[in-house]
Structure formats: C-alpha cells, structure tokens
Amino acid sequence: MxxxxxxxxxxxxxxxxxxxxxxxxxxxxxxxxxxxxxxxxxxxxxxxxxxxxxxxxxxxxxxxxxxxxxxxxxxSLEIRKQIQITVKFSSRKHNMDVDQTETVGSLKEKIHIIDGTPIKQMTLFYTGLEMDEDFRKLSDYGVGEFSEIIVFLKTMSRLVAEPPSQKLGFVVQTSSALLDSICLPIEMKDSSTVTELRELLLARKLLPLDEYIFIHKQRIMRENCSLRWHGVENGDHLYVFKGTVSRG
Incomplete structure (x- = not known):
C-alpha cells in the first residue's frame, strides 16, 4: 500500500x-x-x-x-543505540527492538501494546535485579544487545482487582472519515467492555453500522476488556476509527 x-x-x-x-x-x-x-x-x-x-x-x-x-x-552525548532484547513471561516471550536510552516505563508501554498485559501488573527483572524505577533508562540497569528481561505479574486480591462499578463520563471522538470528526459525550459504568460501548453507539445510531477500533492514550483497546481495565478515567477522550484488528 x-x-x-x-x-x-x-x-x-x-x-x-x-x-x-x-x-x-x-x-x-x-x-x-x-x-x-x-x-x-x-x-x-x-x-x-x-x-x-x-x-x-x-x-x-x-x-x-x-x-x-x-x-x-x-x-552527541545522548545518541541512541537500537538493540534487540527478549521479553520473557512464564509461558511466552517476545523479541523487541528498543533504544538503550529508553526508560523502564516506556518499555512497559511497548510490552502492553504487543502483549496486552496491564502495565500496573508488570514487574521487570534483569539478571535477578528488579527494574523498580520507571524513569530510569534501560542502560542504567546494564541492558544491552540480546538481553533477556523477565516479566513477573503482580498478584492482586479480588477486592483490589475488581472494585465496585462506578459511573464514568468520557468523550468518544470520531475521525473525519466517519462523521466529520465529532465529539460524543458518553456515560457508562467503568466495568463496561469496549464491545458494550460499540453496541451502545450503534444502538443509538451515533455511528454507522460497521466495524470499529477504539483507541485510548495511543493504545488499541481490546473488545472484551473493560473501560476500567484500560485505565479510562472521567473526562478522558477515546478515539474511534473504522477497521478491525487481526493478529497472527
């Protein structure tokens, strides 16, 4: 294309x-x-x-x-070097190209985009040392070419993982290719899924009947995950584009 x-x-x-x-x-x-x-x-x-x-x-x-x-x-003192690392979970792993000057926080964001794991549940380890400060660079921990970073998932109690549902007010903004880029104020429970949001917009005829992708803070949202899971807060903007997501 x-x-x-x-x-x-x-x-x-x-x-x-x-x-x-x-x-x-x-x-x-x-x-x-x-x-x-x-x-x-x-x-x-x-x-x-x-x-x-x-x-x-x-x-x-x-x-x-x-x-x-x-x-x-x-x-010249901050020239970035592109390196390949392996991010390893207990049952899967991903090879990724990153910069040595990239931070631990931005690496977690990339892992979230690729794997879908919530950022707040990640703990990263390299050579047995916890990478516990999101603002520090990978190079500060000695990460280099072909390094292997281990991802552990924090366990959360049911009370913490699933707090009571709350009303959430946010804005859905369409692309100009859909409806001349309009903003739609929406109220839903934070436990509602992206699928339920899409069905609500279609039922109210706020969107034409089609397939859509929702994006929050530069991340593609997952259909079966809740607004709370995606970290949507009051006043946030969600962006909608026509299309579907398919991964091999």
Missing part, C-alpha cells in the same frame, strides 16, 4: 507492506532524505509510531495515510 510521509520541507510517497516495521520505514526515509533514523519521529494524529512494531500493529494506517515526520536534534 502507499503511505505519504510529510515533513516541514518534504513530502514523500512510499509503497510499503503491512508487515514492514516502523524502523524499516525510517531506514527508507534515511536513504531518500539523508535524515538519520535516530533523528526521526513518525506519528499519525499525534500518536508516535514505535520502532519495535510493524504497520499491522497500527490499523489506523491504511492506503493513502499521511504520516508526519519530525526531525529531532540528538546531542
């Missing part, structure tokens, strides 16, 4: 595959414009596209999508 890369002084059109990684697209930009990969930030609707993911992880990127390119100045 074709995508358009837009920067202040450039406009490029690339033919890409859905399984191409964001890093590979940045490498193409470097070949065309001479802008180093480490100086590039790609985003769609102000949501940054992460190097360790591919286009299949971003259903909002479709034929003809315009992707914004921001060129960053990186001080």
């Amino acid at each position: 074709k995508i358009h890369i837009l920067a202040r002084a450039y406009a490029l059109t690339f033919e890409v595959g859905t399984q191409e990684t964001i890093l590979e697209i940045k490498q193409k930009i470097e070949q065309c414009l001479g802008v180093p990969v480490l100086s590039q930030t790609l985003s769609v609707c102000d949501w940054e596209l992460l190097d360790g993911l591919d286009l299949e992880d971003y259903p909002i990127v479709t034929e003809g999508t315009k992707i914004d390119l921001t060129i960053n100045h990186i001080p």
Whole structure:
C-alpha cells in the first residue's frame, strides 16, 4: 500500500507492506532524505509510531495515510543505540527492538501494546535485579544487545482487582472519515467492555453500522476488556476509527 510521509520541507510517497516495521520505514526515509533514523519521529494524529512494531500493529494506517515526520536534534552525548532484547513471561516471550536510552516505563508501554498485559501488573527483572524505577533508562540497569528481561505479574486480591462499578463520563471522538470528526459525550459504568460501548453507539445510531477500533492514550483497546481495565478515567477522550484488528 502507499503511505505519504510529510515533513516541514518534504513530502514523500512510499509503497510499503503491512508487515514492514516502523524502523524499516525510517531506514527508507534515511536513504531518500539523508535524515538519520535516530533523528526521526513518525506519528499519525499525534500518536508516535514505535520502532519495535510493524504497520499491522497500527490499523489506523491504511492506503493513502499521511504520516508526519519530525526531525529531532540528538546531542552527541545522548545518541541512541537500537538493540534487540527478549521479553520473557512464564509461558511466552517476545523479541523487541528498543533504544538503550529508553526508560523502564516506556518499555512497559511497548510490552502492553504487543502483549496486552496491564502495565500496573508488570514487574521487570534483569539478571535477578528488579527494574523498580520507571524513569530510569534501560542502560542504567546494564541492558544491552540480546538481553533477556523477565516479566513477573503482580498478584492482586479480588477486592483490589475488581472494585465496585462506578459511573464514568468520557468523550468518544470520531475521525473525519466517519462523521466529520465529532465529539460524543458518553456515560457508562467503568466495568463496561469496549464491545458494550460499540453496541451502545450503534444502538443509538451515533455511528454507522460497521466495524470499529477504539483507541485510548495511543493504545488499541481490546473488545472484551473493560473501560476500567484500560485505565479510562472521567473526562478522558477515546478515539474511534473504522477497521478491525487481526493478529497472527
């Protein structure tokens, strides 16, 4: 498919595959414009596209999508080095491309995007040492090429994991491709699932009958998970795009 890369002084059109990684697209930009990969930030609707993911992880990127390119100045002392690490759970593992200057907190966000594990339940360990400060860089813990990071899940009591349902007021904002980018104020219980939210919007005829993707804080929301599970709070904005999510 074709995508358009837009920067202040450039406009490029690339033919890409859905399984191409964001890093590979940045490498193409470097070949065309001479802008180093480490100086590039790609985003769609102000949501940054992460190097360790591919286009299949971003259903909002479709034929003809315009992707914004921001060129960053990186001080020589803070040049980022791209490395591959393995994130290992008790029954599965993921290989990921990250920067050594990335923080523990941002790594947890990437793990959440790829695996769906709630950030608050993650505890990360490297060489037996707990990575217990989200603001610290991976390099502070000695993480390097091909390092293996272990993910333990915190156990939560039923009382903590499932507090009583509460009323939640938030805003659903549609893309311009749907209804001229309108904002829909919604009230639901925080225990309601994304599927129930979609059915409510369709039943009230606030959206045309179709398949939709909901996004909260740059993360694709899971159909069978509750608003509380996604961390939705009063006053938050959820964004809706036409499409479906399919993973191999």
